[in-house]
Amino acid sequence: MAxxxxxxxxxxxxxxxxxxxxAGHRRRLRDALVRLQEAAAAARAAAADVGSAVRPYDPAEHDGRVWCPCCGRGVRRDGRRGGLALPQAGLLRHLAGPEHRRETARFWRENRAEAALRERCLVPTEEYEQFARALERALAEHQQREEERIRQMAADIREAERRQRETVQAAxxxxxxxxxxxxxxVCSPPAGPERDTSHDAEQPGLSGTQTGPDLSWMEAGQALTFIGHQETEGKGNVHTGAKPPWLTEEEDGTKQEIGPSYEEFLRQKEKQKLKKLPAERVGANFDHTSQTSDSWLPSFGRVWNHGRRWQSRHQFRTESGEKKKR
Incomplete structure (x- = not known):
């Protein structure tokens, strides 16, 4: 058996x-060739627009690989030149190489694939050389733009430093x-015509008959007087360094208790536990405030929630009688 x-x-x-x-082999062959043809078509479309293909290199984006079924190995899709990424350059170089052309012929011969699909998985040498020349021009233009951008940034930095020096010098x-x-x-006022006080006094806006507010104190050179910070002894707030109210002691020397006590907390905790129990449970509505004498003895009756237990017998008989009537 072979x-x-x-x-x-x-x-x-x-x-x-x-x-x-x-059937299984032919299906896998068809799927593999479809994927390779799609990758080759995307690479040729990217080669047609080389000018916008150069971009900064990102390992997460440009380290992908494309599986080549003819060669039986993964091929790096994008190329790299320093810190720049060249999309689809690696795949184009592989598809145009002599090794891929030789392995493609062997793959077609061994798997009896359609001959018309063979050229779709190859890139002519002339097309790749044209792409390589366009890529070199795009790299040169990108380098020129980067140098121009760096020169502009340097000029902006020098201009900012010059403005900063002028500002410091003026200050x-x-x-x-x-x-x-x-x-x-005292410094003398700058040279110029002296102020004519009589002329200013005759102006309608500064006459004594004006109806606006009296600004004579400003003309006399008076100003508001600062009398200092007024602080009351023993009082203050947290901004002046005083103790907050919850840390101050009362007059009798005891601290004021804030919030519920520990006993109240335990009682509230028990109430929260009781809320989780069913409301119709036995004894849920028992009246704990009822008074019972020492001579009281339990009588035979059913479970009760209110009153005495002997009263539950009469209640039971009453309810059973009503049920019989119904």
């Missing part, structure tokens, strides 16, 4: 080379003039 190993199906066929004509100049004027002698 034994044949099929690399496409990845299993051993005991029917020999007749396995190539089986230092103003500080120097202020220190010069802060000496024992």
């Amino acid at each position: 034994v044949h190993y099929c690399g496409l199906c990845r299993r051993t066929a005991f029917t020999g080379r007749r396995h190539r004509y089986s 230092l100049q103003l500080q120097t003039e202020a220190e010069r004027c802060a000496g024992p002698s």
Whole structure:
């Protein structure tokens, strides 16, 4: 019995080379060729638009591989040039290489594939050379744009530094003039025509008959007086460093208790547990406030929730009588 190993199906066929004509093998062959043709068509479409193909390299995006059934191995889809990624360049170089062309001929011969589909899985050498030249031009243009962008960024940085130096210099100049004027002698006002006080007094806006607010105190050179921060002794708030109210002690020396006590917390916890029990359980509505004398003895009756137990007998007889009447 002949034994044949099929690399496409990845299993051993005991029917020999007749396995190539089986339905399963033909289906896997057709699916593999469809995937390879789609990858080759996408690579050729990317080669037509090389100008926008150059982009920064990203390992998560550009480290993918495409399975080549003719060569029996995975091929890197994108190429790389330094820190730049070249989409579909690796696959195009593989499809146009002599090794792939030789392995494709062997694959077609062994699997009896359709001859018309063979050229769809190959890239002509002339087409790849044209793509390589266009790719070199795109890389050169991209490098030129990057250099221009770097020069523009450097010019912007120099301009920002110049403006910063001018701002600091102007601030230092103003500080120097202020220190010069802060000496024992008072700085004289800048040269110019002296102010005519009589003319200003005659202006209608500053006359004594104006109806607006009295601004004479501003003309006299008066200003508001700061009398300091007013703080009351022993009082304050958290912003002035005082203790918060929950840390202050009362007059009798005891701290004020905030929130429920521990006993109240336990009682509330028990109530929460009782809420989870069924509401119609036995004894749920028992009256704990009822008074019972020491001489009381239990009588035979049913389970009760209110009153005495002997009253439950009469209640039971009453209900049983009503049921009989019904």
